[in-house]
Amino acid sequence: MASTETTAAKNDDLAGLEAGLDALDTVEERRTPVREVLVRKVLPPVVAVALVLAVWQLLVWAEVTDAYKLPSPSAVWDSLSEMWLQGTLFGVMWTSVSRALFGFLLALAIGTPLGLLVARVRFVRAAIGPILSGLQSLPSVAWVPPAVLWLGLNDRMMFAVILLGAVPSIANGLVAGVDQVPPLFLRAGRTLGATGLRGAWHIVMPAALPGYLAGLKQGWAFSWRSLMAAEIIASSPELGLGLGQLLDNGRNNSDMPGIFLAIFLILLVGIAIDLLVFSPLERRVLRRRGLLGRS
Numbered sequence: 214m215a216s217t218e219t220t221a222a223k224n225d226d227l228a229g230l231e232a233g234l235d236a237l238d239t240v241e242e243r244r245t246p247v248r249e250v251l252v253r254k255v256l257p258p259v260v261a262v263a264l265v266l267a268v269w270q271l272l273v274w275a276e277v278t279d280a281y282k283l284p285s286p287s288a289v290w291d292s293l294s295e296m297w298l299q300g301t302l303f304g305v306m307w308t309s310v311s312r313a314l315f316g317f318l319l320a321l322a323i324g325t326p327l328g329l330l331v332a333r334v335r336f337v338r339a340a341i342g343p344i345l346s347g348l349q350s351l352p353s354v355a356w357v358p359p360a361v362l363w364l365g366l367n368d369r370m371m372f373a374v375i376l377l378g379a380v381p382s383i384a385n386g387l388v389a390g391v392d393q394v395p396p397l398f399l400r401a402g403r404t405l406g407a408t409g410l411r412g413a414w415h416i417v418m419p420a421a422l423p424g425y426l427a428g429l430k431q432g433w434a435f436s437w438r439s440l441m442a443a444e445i446i447a448s449s450p451e452l453g454l455g456l457g458q459l460l461d462n463g464r465n466n467s468d469m470p471g472i473f474l475a476i477f478l479i480l481l482v483g484i485a486i487d488l489l490v491f492s493p494l495e496r497r498v499l500r501r502r503g504l505l506g507r508s
Contacts, residue, residue, distance in 0.1 A: 281469055288470040289477070296474075301454070310438060310482060312368065316375030317436040324380040327418070328387030328425075341366065342388070345381045353378035353439035357446045366449045371440060374470035378439030379432040386428010390421030420499055430491045437483055456482070 266286055273285045296302040331338045331345065356377045357370075364370040394417060418425070444457020452458070456479050462470035 245384075252280075275464060283469070284473060285472040288472045290472045292470040305454050305456060305459055306478060306482065308453050309444065309457065312371055312455065313375065313433075313436050313440045316372045316440065317433055318377060319372060320376050320379035320383055320436060321429070323376065324383030324428075325387060325425075327380065328372055328384035328428070329391070331384060332388045332391035332421075333417075338388075345384055345388075347378065348384055349381040349435075351430075352442075353435060354442040354446065356439070357443050360443070361447050362489045364453060366447055368452070370447060371443050371452075372444040374439045375436045378435040382435045383428045383432035386431060387421060389428070390424020391417055393424055394420040426491070426494060426498060430487070430495075433491070434483070437486075442481060 236370045269286055273280075273283060277283070293302070296305070327345075329344055353374060356374045360373045360377075361371045364373060440455075441457045441460075444452070444455045445461045447456045454462075456475055460472060460475035460479070463469070463475055
């Protein structure tokens with residue numbers, strides 16, 4: 214009788230321990246109040262922007278340099294208002310954004326299988342792995358002159374520059390993610406029959422998702438930077454007016470408010486893509502892995 218009670222007590226302790234571990238692994242999900250979101254997420258960047266504008270205006274009032282070198286925030290706002298009234302603002306932005314998105318999708322379609330091939334085939338990694346790393350460190354602007362000579366002043370040239378800048382980043386990001394997959398996962402997958410393409414889809418890709426997502430984020434950054442370099446250097450009326458051409462036109466016309474406006478719009482697109490696309494994806498991946506903190 215005493216032995217039975219002892220065994221039952223041990224089972225209860227074990228069940229309590231398992232329940233405690235499950236509670237630790239469980240991420241508490243609750244709807245964040247709107248006020249908390251505004252205070253923690255919206256207010257800090259708004260304050261930062263306000264401080265930058267205040268310092269900028271103070272520098273203009275202090276006349277630290279000539280007025281044509283440092284325009285006032287109001288002058289840049291006037292340029293923005295003029296483009297808005299002319300109806301060209303969103304057209305200029307969409308010209309660049311559509312090119313960058315299409316080029317990034319092409320880079321995604323090429324870089325993903327290439328990264329898997331490099332990560333899983335030892336000979337391929339030894340052959341082209343160092344080349345991918347070298348291409349990733351090569352400034353994208355270096356590809357603009359040969360792309361113009363090869364393809365001419367057209368959208369194909371723009372996409373070629375984007376691909377050469379983004380594919381290595383996406384492939385290397387996936388390779389880094391695959392390298393961090395625990396070998397136990399791969400052995401378990403092979404035991405269950407997940408080999409070849411099935412293993413890559415069901416085991417390798419989900420386990421390598423954090424590194425792959427980091428590579429996608431960097432790939433988008435390279436896509437956007439490559440496109441801006443191509444639009445600035447290979448400016449032509451036949452290509453339409455994008456943000457890079459807008460920046461170059463400001464330089465040609467000595468229009469410093471227009472230059473500042475183009476820089477801010479380029480920055481705005483980069484921040485918007487990160488906040489609307491990559492940050493939610495990162496939070497979702499971290500939440501599914503129980504890595505998203507409660508703070």
